[in-house]
Amino acid sequence: MKLFHISHTDLDGYGCQLLTKEFFKTGYFLNANYGLEVKLCLQKVLEKIKEHLNEEILFIISDLNLTLGEAKELHKEITQLNDLGANITLQLLDHHITGEKCAQKYDWYFLDTSRCATKIVYDYLFDQYEGFNTQENTWIKPLVDCINAVDIWLEHETKNFEFGKVLMRLVTQANEINNVLFAEENRNYRLWLLATAARFINENNGNIALDDSIHFIKKEYLKQDDNNNTIDNLSARYLVQTLENKKEELTVYYKEHKGVLTYTLGSISIPANAFLKANSEYDFFIDISRRGAISLRANGKVDVSLIAQKLANGGGHPNAAGAKFEDFTETINYEDVKHYIQEKLKRIE
Numbered sequence: 001m002k003l004f005h006i007s008h009t010d011l012d013g014y015g016c017q018l019l020t021k022e023f024f025k026t027g028y029f030l031n032a033n034y035g036l037e038v039k040l041c042l043q044k045v046l047e048k049i050k051e052h053l054n055e056e057i058l059f060i061i062s063d064l065n066l067t068l069g070e071a072k073e074l075h076k077e078i079t080q081l082n083d084l085g086a087n088i089t090l091q092l093l094d095h096h097i098t099g100e101k102c103a104q105k106y107d108w109y110f111l112d113t114s115r116c117a118t119k120i121v122y123d124y125l126f127d128q129y130e131g132f133n134t135q136e137n138t139w140i141k142p143l144v145d146c147i148n149a150v151d152i153w154l155e156h157e158t159k160n161f162e163f164g165k166v167l168m169r170l171v172t173q174a175n176e177i178n179n180v181l182f183a184e185e186n187r188n189y190r191l192w193l194l195a196t197a198a199r200f201i202n203e204n205n206g207n208i209a210l211d212d213s214i215h216f217i218k219k220e221y222l223k224q225d226d227n228n229n230t231i232d233n234l235s236a237r238y239l240v241q242t243l244e245n246k247k248e249e250l251t252v253y254y255k256e257h258k259g260v261l262t263y264t265l266g267s268i269s270i271p272a273n274a275f276l277k278a279n280s281e282y283d284f285f286i287d288i289s290r291r292g293a294i295s296l297r298a299n300g301k302v303d304v305s306l307i308a309q310k311l312a313n314g315g316g317h318p319n320a321a322g323a324k325f326e327d328f329t330e331t332i333n334y335e336d337v338k339h340y341i342q343e344k345l346k347r348i349e
Helices: 011-024 036-049 068-083 097-105 117-128 134-151 158-172 183-200 206-222 231-245 269-278 304-312 334-346
Strands: 002-007 028-031 056-062 087-094 109-111 251-254 257-263 284-288 293-298 315-317 320-324
Touching: 002 011, 002 036, 011 028, 011 056, 011 117, 011 134, 011 158, 011 183, 028 036, 028 183, 036 056, 036 068, 056 117, 068 087, 068 097, 087 097, 087 117, 097 109, 117 134, 134 158, 134 183, 158 183, 158 206, 183 206, 206 231, 231 269, 251 334, 257 334, 269 284, 269 293, 284 334, 293 304, 304 315, 304 320, 304 334
Parallel strands: 002 028, 002 056, 056 087, 087 109, 257 284
Antiparallel strands: 251 257, 284 293, 293 320, 315 320
């Protein structure tokens, strides 16, 4: 069976995906906040599903409520595919009361406001499948209970609630890996942090023990060898390595020059310089923000101030420049950004 799972971008949302990943082991995962992100994620999953119509498919949406329009369109798409011979099970598992009208209309839309989405997914895995074995459940169930306590604010469950508060900050502040450009890597990081945090639950004052250990847990993940360093330097090294692993996907061209394009990376001076030094075949580095502001860096092979000026009346220095596009539209899809920038670069005379 092929799993597709869209979930929210908070502790509860990632808790849901930790469960499905632990249970099914593999799958296609996406995370979305509300509005445009939900629509884009639904589109991406439907496109991917159409590549696997010869397989049994489970499509889970968790910790997200859909609008009536979104639910109607999704129901139509899945029904049409199943009518053509596909075997798709669609299941939305949520606890937000704003989805009540959708839940009343569609049988695949499960709503229960008394539990957080992670708890709903946990119970669903036991109701519909075999659930977790005893050994797995020794850490999974306590973690679910902590997420449930903080997400629906059960202050009377003092131990779970206080531990859940630390979990919430742990996930919210896991920003060492960019969650747009490296969505899969960031998701894996957050899920690993949650699973690792579970080992503190039954310690004496486990919430304090976890709080004291967050810095070291993060460093444990970001280290690529036995050499210790500051978390900033470890993050920079991890970032450069990730860029190198994905450089072909991130490549753009300006005339005869080869560059790498990132999206929402921010503060690029150190990683851009490190990347260009380590990858001599690349001449420039561009990062674009959600609002269309671009930062450009080079290493003496091309004048990025000239590129910035011709792209969007920007400017700067030969090795460091910037500009802003007024017609850029925010997206969560990197391929859209790459197409936009590459077309702009092609038009430079």
